[in-house]
Amino acid sequence: MKRYLIYGLGCLLLFACTQTENDSGTSGSASADGDAQDVAESTEVENDLGDETGGTPDEDGSARNNGDNGPPVIRTPQQGCNNDEFLLPPGWTSLRIEPQDFSITVAADDSAKVNYEVIATLTGGGEKVLTEALFLVNNSGVGQLNGDGEFSSFPERGGKVSIQAMAGGGCIQTELTIITVYKEVVPGAEPLLPGWFDGVEQATTNPASPNMLYPLDGAAWPSNLPPMVVQWSYSFGGASSVFRLDFVAPYARVHVYGDHATWKHSTEKYAATIPAESWARIWKLLGGSPHKVSVVAAVNVGSGLAAGPLASAPRTIHFTDDQFGGAVYYWNTKTSGIRVLDLTPTPPTVESIPIEGGCHGCHAASPDGETIAVSFPSKKIDGAPGPPGSSKWVMSLHSVDSGAEVDWLHPAAKEFLGKDGTLFPAFSNSYWTEMQRHVVVTQGPFPVAGGESPKRRLYSVDLNNGSIIQLTNAAQGVGDHQFFPALARNGQFLVFGDAVQSKMISAIGSSRLWRMEYKGGMGGDPEPLAGADLPDLLQYYPAITPDDKYVVFNRASSNTGDCAVVGGKGGPGSGGSYDNCHAELWIVPQQGGQAVRLDAASGPESAQYANSWPSMSDKVAGSHYWVAFSSRRSYGFMQTSKDEKKGSPPQIWVAAIDPTKVGTEVDPSFKPIWLTGQDLDGGNHIGQWSVR
Incomplete structure (x- = not known):
């Protein structure tokens, strides 16, 4: 038997790799003290090799001795590195590196050493160790190889390396797999x-x-x-x-x-x-x-x-090597307030924004994370109590730190945002500076006693100078209910939903996505966003990727008879967009094209997870898009359904999307993870991602 001794430094772990010797009886070892040693007791070769250069080979692989009339000398072909073939010197039948392909396991903080040698098998059956072989390694990130053939792995580094040797007029190689292990009790x-x-x-x-x-x-x-x-x-x-x-x-x-x-x-x-x-x-x-x-x-x-x-x-x-940043601003039903989950520190921190006024959802954080726009219901209309069953949703801007209303808002902008039915604020990085602050909103009065809502349009509001521009109208070919604007980070375009009808904060029946040039707040001619404009479906809640190339959105059926009604105000059984149990995540190019279901992120079509309100992170260092969304799937056993018809309470989940696979036949999404640090008590909705 030929035994090669592989050892780990520091803890003196010993690893033995054995290999059956050939008939010649050659044996060798990797030393435990790290010194390379020649093969011990190697077979002495007595036959005359003659001139190992073998002269010039003929086309048939033979070679002649020095002298044209001598007998031919056969040179054996050898498979070499990268499958290249070369001819061995006369008298050699094969060439190999020992030890041959194998794996070693080493503790994470240790280093393993392996001594390599090159052995030629001779025509007479003996073997010869080539002490002047030149060794190379193809993966220097895993370990290093000295000129004598001693390989040393690096701590905390596993991988596969090719050990190569230049010998006998060619290159040969063997493989070494290193598996590094860490254990903790x-x-x-x-x-x-x-x-x-x-x-x-x-x-x-x-x-x-x-x-x-x-x-x-x-x-x-x-x-x-x-x-x-x-x-x-x-x-x-x-x-x-x-x-x-x-x-x-x-x-x-x-x-x-x-x-x-x-x-x-x-x-x-x-x-x-x-x-x-x-x-x-x-x-x-x-x-x-x-x-x-x-x-x-x-x-x-x-x-x-x-x-x-x-x-x-x-x-x-x-x-992945991606790193989260910024914060997720979400609505928690238990506290009836907006919570800020700051992802920058480790572990993340969570705190409430101290805004008075009860329920205040339909929010969005400014690109700098210092201001939050919120809509909340009011029982008063123009300062006086409204008729029975009436309500209106008004919008205000608050400091994230103090919860107080901001003091820099232009009076005309404040008055407009305080009108009945102002919802769904959208910001852009390009329109959030000291000189220019824009918000795009939906506005249209709420109905009395829960009836169908009147017309709703989109408006651009300059918060600094108070100018207000209506962006949508019937003459453009859109319907009467524009919802859910999303403004590109570069400020060049926006995407929004257009519903057949609306009720409270929900699109009803069907809705399509449209795209419009923003033009500094002046707007342009909207066009249906191909791939997200299918009839008889709800397509809503658009979120634009950080590079402004794609739109992630919700798509759902309005046939929600198999879903449970939540709270009687929209929800899975309402036939509308709000908390629709059939909601799935889709992605489409921002210019329109083939829409793709994010299968892994959404889950099975029959799961009824209510994957709602996608929001894209723009503070991720890495190679993926990351989308946050609320979902009623179970978080293991720590957050599960108390009512099978309603699913688990909504929680914020985050899924990665591989941008290189968007538009291919491969699902670009990954299964989501539960966002660490959020509240387990109560439901969490509308996880809006921004900086903190």
């Missing part, structure tokens, strides 16, 4: 758990295995959110249950160990917040992507584990 759990789990057979998956409930399979994660909370159910083992959480990438492993006492949440329900160091290692180890996440359960018998550990079905998670 949570406080209070048995410290010996890592060894106990390593000492039992591989876990199996069957109906008795843990059932992972969160995260969702196929989700994408930014790099700067706090650690996820893994949630699962498990019915066996009871108080003797112990667990290992596995995060397995192609070239890295993170294992977290705990038990029934440390992770029990409720009867047969478990929740584990990943420790901060293990969470950081998922990114530090650079082990490739995606990760397979699973829960392995076993039974502690006092001095080890019972045989037969059980593993949940693995879920695929994409850990």
Whole structure:
């Protein structure tokens, strides 16, 4: 047997890779002290190799000795690097690098060393070690290779490398796979758990295995959110249950160990917040992507584990290098106020904006995050009590920090925003400076006693000088109910919804999206946004991507008879846009084109998750779009449905979109993640993303 000794520095971990020797009996080793050694007791070759240069080869691969009349010398072809073929010197039948292709596992903070050598197999059956071979490595980010063939891996680096050697007139190579592993036992759990789990057979998956409930399979994660909370159910083992959480990438492993006492949440329900160091290692180890996440359960018998550990079905998670920024401003039904979830600090912080007046939704934060426009209902009309059943929604602008109304608003703008039925504010980065502050709103009086609303139009309001310009009218070909404006960040265009009819804050029946040039607030001729202008469907709540290339929007059926009525004011059973249980996320080019359903983000068509109010982040460093939206899907077991007909209380979820896949036949979205830091108590709606 030929034995190669692979070792980890620091903890003196030993790894042995064995390989059956050939008939010649050659043996070799990788030294435990890091010094490269020649192969010991190599076979001495007694046959005469003659002139190894072999003269000039003929076209048939043979070569003649020095002298034209000598017998031909056969030169064997060898498959080399990149599948290139070259001819070996005379007397050689093959050339190889030892050790051959294999994998090693090393602790995350350690380094592994491997000693390589080049061996030629000779015609007579013997072997020769080529001590003057030149070694190269193709992946210097994983480790380094010296000229003598000694490879040293870097700590926290896993991957696959090609070890190449220049010898015998050509290039040959072998592969080395390095898997780096980090293990952590949570406080209070048995410290010996890592060894106990390593000492039992591989876990199996069957109906008795843990059932992972969160995260969702196929989700994408930014790099700067706090650690996820893994949630699962498990019915066996009871108080003797112990667990290992596995995060397995192609070239890295993170294992977290705990038990029934440390992770029990409720009867047969478990929740584990990943420790901060293990969470950081998922990114530090650079082990490739995606990760397979699973829960392995076993039974502690006092001095080890019972045989037969059980593993949940693995879920695929994409850990990205993207980083969130800014804040999400959402409406919380429990506090009846707007909450600001600041994503910049770690962990995120959440606080309320102290605005008086009860319910104040339909809000939007200014691009600088300092001002928020809110609409709230009033029982008074022009300062006097209105008729029975009447109400109006008026808009005001407030400081995010103090909640007080801003003092710089032009009186004419303030008066206009205070008129009946002013809703759905929209801002643009290009029109939010000290010299020029614009907001686009919907305005039209609310009905009496819940009747159908009158006509509603879009207006551009210059908040600094008080000028007001009506942007939509019947002569343009639009209908009588314009809703939900979204203004591009570059200020060049806006997208809005046009409904057949409206009721309160909801589009009813059907609605289409339209696009209009903004022209500094003067507006232009609107046109239907192709791909989002289908008849007999609700298409609404447009949100423009940070680069102004695409529009993410809601699409739903107005046939909501199978949905529950929420509160009697719109909602899933109203046939309207508000909280429609059939709401799905779609994306379309801002100039119009083929609309694509965001399948992973939306979930199954029959799920009735009510995916509503998309909002795009413009403060993400990375390669994806990120969309925040409210959804009635369950957050594991921590936020679930109390009424199957209504679904779970709405929560803010965030999904990644790959812009390189938009417009292809591949779904560009990922499964969403629950936005860490938001309120679990009550429902959360209208997560508007801005800076903080």
